[in-house]
Structures are given as structure tokens and as C-alpha cells.
Amino acid sequence: MAAIDRRERARGAIQTLAAELNLPTELTILSERWNTVARLGDSQVIAKAATLANFCRLDPQHWFDQEACVCADLAANGAPVHVPWNGSRSAYVRNGLPITLWQRIDDEPAGSSAEELVDSLAELHRLSRSVVLYQPWFATITVEIPGTLAKLGERGLLDATAVAKLTKYLHRSLDIVVAANLPEGLVHGDAQRKNAMRTQTGTTWIDLEETCRGPLAWDIACLTMNPIFDAEALLDRYADISGTGRVSSFHLGVLQQLRALEGVVWMLAIQDEREPAFRQEASSQLARILQTASDG
Numbered sequence: 001m002a003a004i005d006r007r008e009r010a011r012g013a014i015q016t017l018a019a020e021l022n023l024p025t026e027l028t029i030l031s032e033r034w035n036t037v038a039r040l041g042d043s044q045v046i047a048k049a050a051t052l053a054n055f056c057r058l059d060p061q062h063w064f065d066q067e068a069c070v071c072a073d074l075a076a077n078g079a080p081v082h083v084p085w086n087g088s089r090s091a092y093v094r095n096g097l098p099i100t101l102w103q104r105i106d107d108e109p110a111g112s113s114a115e116e117l118v119d120s121l122a123e124l125h126r127l128s129r130s131v132v133l134y135q136p137w138f139a140t141i142t143v144e145i146p147g148t149l150a151k152l153g154e155r156g157l158l159d160a161t162a163v164a165k166l167t168k169y170l171h172r173s174l175d176i177v178v179a180a181n182l183p184e185g186l187v188h189g190d191a192q193r194k195n196a197m198r199t200q201t202g203t204t205w206i207d208l209e210e211t212c213r214g215p216l217a218w219d220i221a222c223l224t225m226n227p228i229f230d231a232e233a234l235l236d237r238y239a240d241i242s243g244t245g246r247v248s249s250f251h252l253g254v255l256q257q258l259r260a261l262e263g264v265v266w267m268l269a270i271q272d273e274r275e276p277a278f279r280q281e282a283s284s285q286l287a288r289i290l291q292t293a294s295d296g
Contacts (some may be wrong), residue, residue, distance in 0.1 A: 006273065007032050007036060007049075008242050009035060009095055010032075010035075010049040010050075010051045011038070011049075012095055013049050013096075013097045014037070016025065016045070017092050017099055018047065018108060019041050021101075022041050022042070024040045024153050025041070027039070028041075028245075030046070032051070034051070034052050034053070035048050035050055035052070036048070039104065045085050045102070045104065046085075046102040046103070047101055048064075048099065048102065049097050050064060050098045050099075051271045053268045055269045055273065056269035057129055057144065058147040058148070058266070059146075061093060062093035062098050062099050063210070064098035064099075065090045065098070065224065066133070066211065067207075067208045067209045068084045068088050068089055069089045069090060070087075070133070070211050071083065071093055071209060072087060072088070072210055073091045074124070077128070077130065077131070078127055079128060080120045080178070081124065081204040082103070082105065082124055082208070083102065084100065084101065084102060084103070085101035087104055088100070088101055095276075102206075104199075105204055106198070106199060107197035107199055108198045108199060110199055111196070112196050112198040112203040115205050115237060116198070116226070117193065117203060118220070118223070118234050118238050118241065120204075121191060121195070121219050121238070122241040124205060125185050125187070125216050125242060128186035129186075131186055133186065133211075133212065133213050137214060138174075138177075138212055138218075140189050140210045140261060140262070141214070141258055145170055146170070148266070149166055152268055152269060157269075165290060165293050166214070166261065166265075166289065166290070166293060168293070169261065169292070170258070170261060175260050177258075178252050181207075182215040182247060183215070183218070184213060184214060184215055186212070187211065187212060187213070187217070187218045188205055188222075189208065189211045189219075189222075190207060190208075190222060191211065191218075191222040192222060194227075202224060215247075215255065216242070217235075217252060218259075220234055220235060220247070220252065221255035221256045221258075224252070224256070224290060225259055231249070232249065235247055235252060259291045260285070260289060263287050264285040264289050265284060267281065268282050
């Protein structure tokens with residue numbers, strides 16, 4: 001029932017905004033697993049409303065505002081990113097939910113290859129150097145994870161011992177990343193294969209909600225969490241294409257550990273909104289992370 005109510009609220013918010021902007025209010029739902037994403041009628045406009053993001057982001061509107069602003073700047077630089085509709089640089093808020101509007105992308109059924117994904121990330125990184133972000137370093141990790149861990153403790157979803165252990169594990173991993181002095185810049189933040197669309201002109205990255213300034217290898221770590229990709233080969237290719245020094249396998253592994261921690265924290269935050277199998281998977285992944293934290 002909660003999931004149905006959440007989705008209906010998001011759909012209603014999108015329709016309210018569409019009517020105000022004289023856009024079609026008929027929705028073709030493209031996704032409702034995380035955010036509610038819908039095409040407006042037969043227009044070239046895609047709407048995205050925050051739904052589950054409200055459970056695991058400290059301030060969902062901030063991230064939606066930032067995504068629109070950053071993508072507008074990146075698109076102006078020629079970067080391979082989703083373009084905000086009508087030049088919008090911030091989110092709208094209707095029914096208490098942040099909403100962003102985007103130009104529709106005509107994507108091809110065959111997804112981008114591993115090489116194409118890495119090449120487009122290097123291009124995104126190169127063209128983002130002039131983009132300004134006003135937030136702490138690596139905020140999706142250094143701000144969002146501690147804040148969400150605290151909320152999980154308050155909600156009774158994690159006990160104090162688990163919160164303390166995961167917090168210590170987070171800081172220990174971050175200390176290694178900082179000491180490594182890895183090449184830094186603006187990163188996509190959630191560079192999964194599903195967030196890349198292959199078009200006639202190349203690869204376009206969507207869903208930059210987690211964009212931040214941090215280690216450039218973070219995007220490679222996110223991408224190579226998928227076991228179909230050869231991490232060593234992609235590290236080599238990224239170093240060649242970008243002209244940056246090659247990140248060691250060890251440091252990529254530390255970044256992947258942080259990505260895994262981020263994932264389990266998010267799963268715990270939204271588990272009550274998902275099916276029983278999802279909650280079981282969240283518990284299983286939490287146990288693995290806690291064991292790794294204890295071993296370290």
C-alpha cells in the first residue's frame with residue numbers, strides 16, 4: 001500500500017507540474033523502482049520525481065537541483081550528458097516532491113560497450129573541469145553515508161554497535177583514499193551501465209543525482225561493480241584515454257568497498273518500501289559488510 005501511495009503521489013505531482021507548464025498530462029511510466037520517471041504524452045519531455053530518494057537522502061531537493069544545474073553546464077560544454085528541458089537549472093517542487101524535466105533521448109537497444117562507457121566517462125571528466133560545485137568533497141560518501149547511518153539508528157534499523165562499526169569502516173577507507181592523492185574532479189557519481197544510453201552519436205549519461213567532486217576513479221569503481229567488466233582492462237583504458245596516472249588495483253578495491261557500503265546503506269533505508277526478498281538481500285549484504293569491517 002505504501003508503494004502504491006508513493007507512486008500515485010509522484011504521478012500526481014508530475015501531472016500537476018505538466019498542466020502548469022502547458023505540457024501533456026498523460027503519462028507513460030518508464031520506471032518506478034527508484035524515482036518515478038515518465039514521458040509526458042507524445043512530447044519530447046521526460047519527468048523525474050523523487051520518491052524513494054526521500055528515504056535515503058538527507059536533502060533530496062538539493063541533489064535534484066544540483067543535477068539539473070550541473071547537467072545544464074556540462075551540456076553547454078558538449079559533455080555526453082542528459083540535457084535538461086528548456087534550459088532548466090533547478091528542480092520544481094510539487095506535492096512536496098522534487099521534479100526535474102529532461103529532453104527525451106532516442107536510445108538504441110544495444111547498450112554501449114565497456115570501452116565506450118570508459119571513453120565517455122573520460123570525456124565527461126575532461127569537459128567538467130570548469131563546472132563549479134558548492135558542496136563538501138566527495139559529498140555522496142562523506143556527508144550522505146554518515147547522515148543516513150544516523151537516520152537508520154534513529155529508525156531502529158541499525159543498533160548503535162553496527163552504526164559505530166560501519167562508521168569506523170567508512171573513515172578507515174576514506175583515510176586510504178585521501179592518502180593516495182588520486183586524480184580528482186567532477187564525477188558522475190553513479191556510473192552504472194543502466195545510467196548510460198547508447199545513441200547514434202555515442203554514449204549519453206543520465207541520472208547524475210550523485211554527482212560530486214571526488215576521485216575520478218570513483219566512476220570506474222561504480223562501473224566495475226558489475227562483474228561482467230574487466231576492471232584491470234578498464235583501468236588501463238581510462239589511464240590511456242584520460243592521460244591521468246593509472247589507479248592501482250588496491251585503491252580501486254577500496255573505492256569499491258565504499259561503493260558497496262553506500263549500496264547497503266541505501267538498501268537498508270528503503271527496505272520497508274520494497275518486497276521481502278529485497279529486505280532479505282539487504283540483511284545479507286549488511287552481514288557481509290559488517291564481517292569485512294570486523295576483519296579489517
